[in-house]
Amino acid sequence: MQRTARLESWIASYGNDHRNPVNHAIHMVCIPLIVFSSLGLLNWIPAHLTLLNHAVGFGDLGMVLLLAFFARHDLRLALLALPFAALMVVGARYLPPLAHLAIFAAAWIAQFFGHGLWEKNRPSLMSNLVSLFVAPAFLLDGLMSGRTVKQSWED
Secondary structure, rough: OOOOHHHHHHHHHHHHHOOOOOHHHHHHEEEEEEEHHHHHHHHHHOEEEEOOOOOHHHHHHHHHHHHHHHHOOOOHHHHHHHHHHHHHHHHHHHOHHHHHHHHHHHHHHHHHHHHHHHHOOOOOHOOOOHHHHHHHHHHHHHHHOOHHHHHHOOO
């Protein structure tokens, strides 16, 4: 399955909102931290689901939704995300909820500073909530394409 035109458009738009190399670098660190801490926070919600004798939490379901979004728009992207997703899902179970909350808050604050101080624009999330799913896709797309921060800045 090839990438959808819609995802291509979202990634291009997201890239245009993240052209400063400092802000871009902040996002490369903070987006995975936000995904990771979101999983941990979602797992804080009590769930009594079992699949193949394995407890399934809301964090697991959240990651399934993210991977489904990727697969719907670009199967290669979903496959690239799979090992990262597995590490995050397993790792998120080992930190206490307050640690996830601290990581989540610090990462969002850093990104807002990146936009305010270096990018001088509003975060993409302010105009399009789908950016919550596009942001990790943008990072993975950079891994697949070999795009660097410098290249993004110079484009």
